[in-house]
Amino acid sequence: MPKRARVPMREQDPEERIKNFDEVALGYSEEEALLEADRCLQCPKPKCVEGCPVEIDIPAFISLIKERKYKEAYRKIKEKDSLPAITGRVCPQENQCEKTCVLARVGEPIAIGRLERFVADYCKENAQEVKKEPFNGKRVAVVGSGPAGLTVSADLAKLGYSVTLFEALHLPGGVLTYGIPDFRLPKDIIKREIEYVKALGVEFVPNVVVGKTILLDELLKDYKAVFIGSGAGAPVFLNVPGENLLGIYSANEFLSRINLMRAHLFPEYDTPLKVGKKVLVVGGGNVAMDSARVSRRLGAEVTILYRRSREELPARLEEIKRAEEEGVNFIFLATPLAFSGSNGWVDAVECQEMELGEPDESGRRAPIPKKGATFTLKVDTVIIAIGNRPNPIISKTTQGLEVGRYGEILVDPATGKTSKVGVFAGGDIVSGSATVIEAMGAGRRSAIAIHRYLTTGVW
Amino acid sequence: MYKIVDKKRLSNNVVQMTIEVPLIAKAIKPGQFIIIMVYEKGERIPLTVVTSDKERGLITIVFQEVGKTTKLLGKKEIGEELFAVMGPNGNPFPVRYYGNVVLVAGGVGVAEVVPIAKALKEAGNHITTIIGARTKELLFFTDVLGSISDKLYVTTDDGSYGIKGLVTLPLKELLDTSRIDMVLAVGPTIMMKAVSDLTRGYKVKTYVSLNPIMIDGTGMCGGCRVTVDGKTRFVCVDGPEFDGHLVDFDELMMRQRTYIEQERLALKLLEEKDA
Numbered sequence A: 001m002p003k004r005a006r007v008p009m010r011e012q013d014p015e016e017r018i019k020n021f022d023e024v025a026l027g028y029s030e031e032e033a034l035l036e037a038d039r040c041l042q043c044p045k046p047k048c049v050e051g052c053p054v055e056i057d058i059p060a061f062i063s064l065i066k067e068r069k070y071k072e073a074y075r076k077i078k079e080k081d082s083l084p085a086i087t088g089r090v091c092p093q094e095n096q097c098e099k100t101c102v103l104a105r106v107g108e109p110i111a112i113g114r115l116e117r118f119v120a121d122y123c124k125e126n127a128q129e130v131k132k133e134p135f136n137g138k139r140v141a142v143v144g145s146g147p148a149g150l151t152v153s154a155d156l157a158k159l160g161y162s163v164t165l166f167e168a169l170h171l172p173g174g175v176l177t178y179g180i181p182d183f184r185l186p187k188d189i190i191k192r193e194i195e196y197v198k199a200l201g202v203e204f205v206p207n208v209v210v211g212k213t214i215l216l217d218e219l220l221k222d223y224k225a226v227f228i229g230s231g232a233g234a235p236v237f238l239n240v241p242g243e244n245l246l247g248i249y250s251a252n253e254f255l256s257r258i259n260l261m262r263a264h265l266f267p268e269y270d271t272p273l274k275v276g277k278k279v280l281v282v283g284g285g286n287v288a289m290d291s292a293r294v295s296r297r298l299g300a301e302v303t304i305l306y307r308r309s310r311e312e313l314p315a316r317l318e319e320i321k322r323a324e325e326e327g328v329n330f331i332f333l334a335t336p337l338a339f340s341g342s343n344g345w346v347d348a349v350e351c352q353e354m355e356l357g358e359p360d361e362s363g364r365r366a367p368i369p370k371k372g373a374t375f376t377l378k379v380d381t382v383i384i385a386i387g388n389r390p391n392p393i394i395s396k397t398t399q400g401l402e403v404g405r406y407g408e409i410l411v412d413p414a415t416g417k418t419s420k421v422g423v424f425a426g427g428d429i430v431s432g433s434a435t436v437i438e439a440m441g442a443g444r445r446s447a448i449a450i451h452r453y454l455t456t457g458v459w
Numbered sequence B: 001m002y003k004i005v006d007k008k009r010l011s012n013n014v015v016q017m018t019i020e021v022p023l024i025a026k027a028i029k030p031g032q033f034i035i036i037m038v039y040e041k042g043e044r045i046p047l048t049v050v051t052s053d054k055e056r057g058l059i060t061i062v063f064q065e066v067g068k069t070t071k072l073l074g075k076k077e078i079g080e081e082l083f084a085v086m087g088p089n090g091n092p093f094p095v096r097y098y099g100n101v102v103l104v105a106g107g108v109g110v111a112e113v114v115p116i117a118k119a120l121k122e123a124g125n126h127i128t129t130i131i132g133a134r135t136k137e138l139l140f141f142t143d144v145l146g147s148i149s150d151k152l153y154v155t156t157d158d159g160s161y162g163i164k165g166l167v168t169l170p171l172k173e174l175l176d177t178s179r180i181d182m183v184l185a186v187g188p189t190i191m192m193k194a195v196s197d198l199t200r201g202y203k204v205k206t207y208v209s210l211n212p213i214m215i216d217g218t219g220m221c222g223g224c225r226v227t228v229d230g231k232t233r234f235v236c237v238d239g240p241e242f243d244g245h246l247v248d249f250d251e252l253m254m255r256q257r258t259y260i261e262q263e264r265l266a267l268k269l270l271e272e273k274d275a
């Protein structure tokens, strides 16, 4: 069994990188990738594949890297994952393939994500084949251009469908564009994937809110099937006193101002953002880490306040580590009780200390308030990153579309079929806030199901 | 896309513009609004649609050139295109028969109230309209609203036209002397607050059309949140019209000023560039 540790990935130095928005992780060189690929045992019953939500043939692509057949390796990944350059960067590998990799039991698992990213970056210019079947006479509409919508669109275009992709915002990409910052996922990578989808003939229509600009029921008159990939874009607030004071943002607002509207480049770009010297980020997921790290880059002192303990932080390990390296402070086991301010601007937050009780429905130990234990923090900016819910615009304006408790669209998980004939859904609108790879996987399953439905005519 | 087909100055700094957006022209209802971006690096700002022409796919907006974005918009000429126009957003106004309705409008609210006024008129309401402006030169659309309304009052702060004083002056008189079933105020927040404060004492149902800072207009950012009846609501999806007696206007006015310094800077830079 090889004892060699995994090959580290070069990163921008923390001192330097908090002064820019350039990508932090620099990726493997060819030599590094070959060295890392060489650690793979090529297990006959590969455990890693079991951990992958879309079952990429991981040993096969790693073996192709060993043979220096990078294009082939890229195509192998693309069989299952339509966005390798993106998932290689943002997948929580430590909970997926790298968690189940056999080597994880005896030491460090193979750096599968880094290898995936290497292959995708290596092939960025020329491995994407714009090959598709001739037009089959059928039109499909896709709502939302996040990873789910992009995947369905590309897959169906390849099969010969005419696909129209509607997006509410002025730019495509969903959370990839408005949520995840450049230093984790550079915009040119998303652009490249979108160019590919367009090259396949998908017609991209921005600035259309389905349910407002056009009703879903109207789309069904012009299109044989509709896929809804509208994400979980509605921010959850704490609902505590003082939350509407100035200087308090939802993470969605804060991150959209930066990523979508480029507020960090004000006044070259017109959208402003005001960030003070002391930022408090409430939450512990990727969204919280991103908000904290953006704030650092805007020159603030940043503290993350999380109601559980370090072990329960839901963010990717790598991002937690990088946030720490960048000087983000953490306060665990506490939650805001109230905000107070002067002249309308927030200047302090009263917090409640928590302790962990019995596991709740999520399987994690539930935070419960510690009697009488409160403290106050001085802050001038607060970012609330405690979660997002499905946006109800479509379900509220569509007849016969069944939704669950939080407004999530109810579907058959194998196909994405909703309660409404001809309508499919997938990604965060179904699962609630989840991951890029799961949204992509759901898109792929629905593409197959839509193809079957429109070929056989059987719902 | 989003081609400007007509443009007209209604006063010194108020512009009316007609844009080609067939889908919105078809879908929009009175009370709803759109979000526009003038150019790629621009802000997203909400604007009310004043009239729409389904057949020709046109919508007409009226805006006052106050900040950088509206100034840039005002510079766009017929034949040019806007970068983005999205909507309709928000809920349609609850148009029905109320009886005696008083519409109070100030600033660009004078234009914004037009589609609702028309719809309320068609629903059989008796419409009294009060338009307020600082001075005569700033008045516009008195003829448009005059022709829709059964009775029209105009007030100017300096008395240069119509009644001298604020819109609340004729409104109070109406409240004192007749039965009013509903009041709708559209315009500067301070005016909507004054109207709501006045009608509260008379227990007359009062709607206001709120205009906070927005980004997406779809309920995604929460930047447009206001407190209504002690609860946080998003104006872009829960509004834009709310019960004026329940709105926390002071909070709204505070939130509208969030970026006042940056707005001044952007405007200054634009003016320097133009000079």
Ligand SMILES: Cc1cc2nc3c(=O)[nH]c(=O)nc-3n(C[C@H](O)[C@H](O)[C@H](O)COP(=O)(O)OP(=O)(O)OC[C@H]3O[C@@H](n4cnc5c(N)ncnc54)[C@H](O)[C@@H]3O)c2cc1C
Residues within 6 Å of the ligand: A090, A091, A092, A143, A144, A145, A146, A147, A148, A149, A166, A167, A168, A169, A172, A173, A174, A175, A176, A179, A180, A208, A209, A210, A211, A229, A230, A231, A232, A233, A255, A286, A287, A290, A316, A391, A393, A394, A426, A427, A428, A429, A433, A434, A435, A436, A437, A439
């Ligand atoms: C800040 C942040 C960081 C994240 N980091 C990670 C990470 O590191 N790794 C990871 O795996 N996941 C991460 N996630 C989660 C991941 O981004 C999402 O799970 C994923 O993007 C969901 O994809 P989707 O296609 O379902 O929806 P989205 O990406 O949300 O896209 C939905 C799109 O639909 C559009 N839309 C909505 N309603 C309508 C309508 N009515 N009409 C037209 N268009 C509409 C929206 O504007 C949006 O563009 C992160 C999320 C956030 C917010």
Ligand code: SF4
Residues within 6 Å of the ligand: A039, A040, A041, A042, A043, A046, A047, A048, A049, A058, A059, A100, A101, A102, A103, A109, A110, A112
């Ligand atoms: S489980 Fe690990 S060692 Fe085995 S094939 Fe997968 S990546 Fe290679």
Ligand code: FES
Residues within 6 Å of the ligand: B213, B214, B215, B216, B217, B218, B219, B220, B221, B222, B223, B224, B225, B234, B235, B236, B237
């Ligand atoms: S403008 Fe973003 S939620 Fe209303």
